[in-house]
Amino acid sequence: MGLTSWPQKVVLVEVGPRDGLQMEGTFVSTQDKIKLIRYLADAGLPVIQATAFVHPRKVPQMADAEELLAGLGSLPGTLLSALTLNQKGVERACRCKLDIIEVSISASDTHGIRNAGMDFRQALARLDSMVRTAIDCGRRVQASLQCTFGCVYDGPVAIKRVIEAVKAMVDAGADGITLADTTGMADPLQIKKVLEMVLKITGSIPLTLHLHDTRGLGMVNLLAGLEMGLTRFDTAFGGLGGCPFVPGAAGNVPTEDVVNFLSRLGIETGIDVRKVAQCTGRMAGILGHLPQGRLWRVLVPPMKS
């Protein structure tokens, strides 16, 4: 019958300030980003991905990474992370106040080249050095694999490639591993099939799922992850997000919607769903459009335009 056994507690990693904002045409001021992240921390998010160390011409929204982290200060009870795609990004991250450095490569050649200028082999060859650099500067390392479940350019991703990447992440000494459905192409059967193989390799290293709702399957895929025993998921307030190099990309599973869903299943997150929804409502005003998430519209009804 499914739905019968799952963890009592789940950790949600808020990626809205990074994955969410990077897709927005309107530049959100550093001060507004700082307010946003403080607000999310106050709502109880235990981990927040604040920014990315990427090329400012490629992702202008993340151009203020250093300034943002300097301005944030410490947030009691919340770990801050940032995304990096190459050695230079890791080195920039190491010079900032940060708890976790996410070192990310793509399982897809074309996506990897567009996103980071490297195909899978090239990125994999650099992974070890990126992870070591982050560890050497005393940070926790979250290694992540983009396009794990398929790519809009290259089609299906061979499970062999996923296994190879995860093994390299384990060998490099990553503290955590994220499998990302960057293109929203996963389905619950595939999630379970991939997790079954990957969980044998990761052992005690916690595995996180990062799910985009591009085809409306974000929540069923999250459920599949839960049923496989996962206890960590990336989510974004308001369901913001996407990838600038994935055509038609939709946002991540919305933090508010996931908190409510988990709570209905009797699973605790420690997150105040109403505060997250208020945060989404506030950002809707700044961004000038209504985020795609559902629950915030019920809790904080937007003005009709």
Add this chain to the structure above:
Amino acid sequence: MGLTSWPQKVVLVEVGPRDGLQMEGTFVSTQDKIKLIRYLADAGLPVIQATAFVHPRKVPQMADAEELLAGLGSLPGTLLSALTLNQKGVERACRCKLDIIEVSISASDTHGIRNAGMDFRQALARLDSMVRTAIDCGRRVQASLQCTFGCVYDGPVAIKRVIEAVKAMVDAGADGITLADTTGMADPLQIKKVLEMVLKITGSIPLTLHLHDTRGLGMVNLLAGLEMGLTRFDTAFGGLGGCPFVPGAAGNVPTEDVVNFLSRLGIETGIDVRKVAQCTGRMAGILGHLPQGRLWRVLVPPMKS
């Protein structure tokens, strides 16, 4: 582990022309509605809810019910249905060319009064006569229960009330029964709990789920229904829809997204997902906004506004 056994084929009932359009501020011309329904029939939808016989002042979009059905003619391979909320509606429906009359009452007193001027008891008392009238004019009868899983006004709905309504529907001779999550308040555990009890009463009478995505749980609730053996679901192209008397209501689970999901699970629907997405893209132009469904944006990328 869940997700291991489900039907090979599923019937989707397209409610977009009724539930979808009734929420739209822009009046869609009768000619455009006829084109829309023909297009959906051509996409392979086996049942289409074309309109509702309700008061034109309450739901102006449905004011052309008679004209629409007269203009539609017959659609080979597709059954046409219409929604009714009272005796007068059933009698209007009986004078039109229609295969199925949906006779609908609400499990919630306040919602029922706002939607149809009757609380649960009053509506239940009239159900038998409505069903008989529809049967006597030679139509199939689909009896439906709105707010089965909770109400924004009255809160939780007692399972006793659901059982009582379903028993009355069976006794009245309904050919099919629909449980509607009008307010999008259901969760998968509740769906399974309610279905477990209701399926004992309905026996061989097919049960349909009607799911709104108001809190982002439409698809996980559909999966819960599948896992309980259901083979019929209401869906709406583009995820349009809502109830004019449910504040903050979001649309139904999107037809395209559900067809794709089921196909990924190896379940056939006989529906051409691309044609449905094209239909949504076309209606987006007529309605002047982007429907909330996900997949159509991938298959028929909307113009940026």
